[in-house]
Amino acid sequence: MDAIRVKGLSVYYRTPLGQVKVLDSVDATFEEGKTVGVVGESGSGKSTLGFAITRLLPPTGITKGSIRYYDTELLSLPAKKMREVRGTGIFMIMQDPFSSLNPVKRIKDQLMEALLVKYERRKETLDPKSGEKEILKRLSDVKLPDPDLVMLKYPHQLSGGQIQRIVIAMGLLLEPKVMIADEPTSALDVSIQAQVIALMKELQQNYGMTLIFVTHDLAVASAVSDKVLILYAGRTMEFGDVGETIKQPLHPYTQGLLKSFPSGSYKEGRLFSLKGMPPSFFDMPAGCRFNPRCPYAFDRCFKEEPGVYGVGDRLVRCFLYDKSNKS
Numbered sequence: 001m002d003a004i005r006v007k008g009l010s011v012y013y014r015t016p017l018g019q020v021k022v023l024d025s026v027d028a029t030f031e032e033g034k035t036v037g038v039v040g041e042s043g044s045g046k047s048t049l050g051f052a053i054t055r056l057l058p059p060t061g062i063t064k065g066s067i068r069y070y071d072t073e074l075l076s077l078p079a080k081k082m083r084e085v086r087g088t089g090i091f092m093i094m095q096d097p098f099s100s101l102n103p104v105k106r107i108k109d110q111l112m113e114a115l116l117v118k119y120e121r122r123k124e125t126l127d128p129k130s131g132e133k134e135i136l137k138r139l140s141d142v143k144l145p146d147p148d149l150v151m152l153k154y155p156h157q158l159s160g161g162q163i164q165r166i167v168i169a170m171g172l173l174l175e176p177k178v179m180i181a182d183e184p185t186s187a188l189d190v191s192i193q194a195q196v197i198a199l200m201k202e203l204q205q206n207y208g209m210t211l212i213f214v215t216h217d218l219a220v221a222s223a224v225s226d227k228v229l230i231l232y233a234g235r236t237m238e239f240g241d242v243g244e245t246i247k248q249p250l251h252p253y254t255q256g257l258l259k260s261f262p263s264g265s266y267k268e269g270r271l272f273s274l275k276g277m278p279p280s281f282f283d284m285p286a287g288c289r290f291n292p293r294c295p296y297a298f299d300r301c302f303k304e305e306p307g308v309y310g311v312g313d314r315l316v317r318c319f320l321y322d323k324s325n326k327s
Ligand SMILES: Nc1ncnc2c1ncn2[C@@H]1O[C@H](COP(=O)(O)OP(=O)(O)OP(=O)(O)O)[C@@H](O)[C@H]1O
Pocket: 013, 014, 015, 020, 022, 040, 041, 042, 043, 044, 045, 046, 047, 048, 049, 058, 060, 095, 216, 281
């Protein structure tokens, strides 16, 4: 069963320079209890996808298409109902974790409120003493030093790494059905990153949580995910099983991303280094938007934008896989 099904999702931002389309007709499915890694370079639209699913885009954001959460269409859901979905339904650990916290409330009160949300949804009563225990347990799970002291502080009195752990703990406390983790460990030391990721996986196993794990690092994604969604300049370039993707990346962009992969795991020798930068949304190249950086680009790639082709159970947006190639 799919927990989230995104279809034809486009997101536009209104800017002083005009409207930009930063996600272009994205299709993706997020199967219940599984992890999808959303991977792409900076600016490819990863956070925008998370904000669209949680309906937390800024007021300048415009969404088109469909996002289903089980049987519920989120894009037409009244704001009040959407608030009910957010939290224990879908929880997003933001890339900027400070924005998930209220600056004028102590950490303890905010975690207690999160816990209360979970208990209310389950129609259970929360005993403050056992609530505090549950919070301390989660704070120690995310390896936050001195949790008793930290609980009494306000967000601005804490470091980025501490805040990141608190927001992850908040996510763990809520036990959401779907967790969107947007670069959740970027402010943490490498050793702690691995522990926190392991913890998320544990929660996923214990509660059947669906995880959407956003990262620019394909190696990290491959360690946590069942499937990967490769985004480039707002377009899905490849979607499929993570093991197969690492073994045999289909899209030239994915091959380029794999170049930075830890040595030895990819041996086919077709890898090339990604040169240059993603295009500006104000100045998209004609045809395939990856063509300026693609070593395999041929005539057709400069004239037409490729559709999505199926290769086994995988999907790839590249003419190299168009069997009818009529260039
Ligand atoms: N509020 C906004 N108004 C206008 N443009 C925006 C806004 N937010 C993001 N963008 C643009 O949309 C594009 C996608 O941004 P997004 O933050 O989703 O990328 P990302 O993949 O999460 O990048 P990163 O890895 O740096 O976090 C970028 O070009 C960005 O500049």
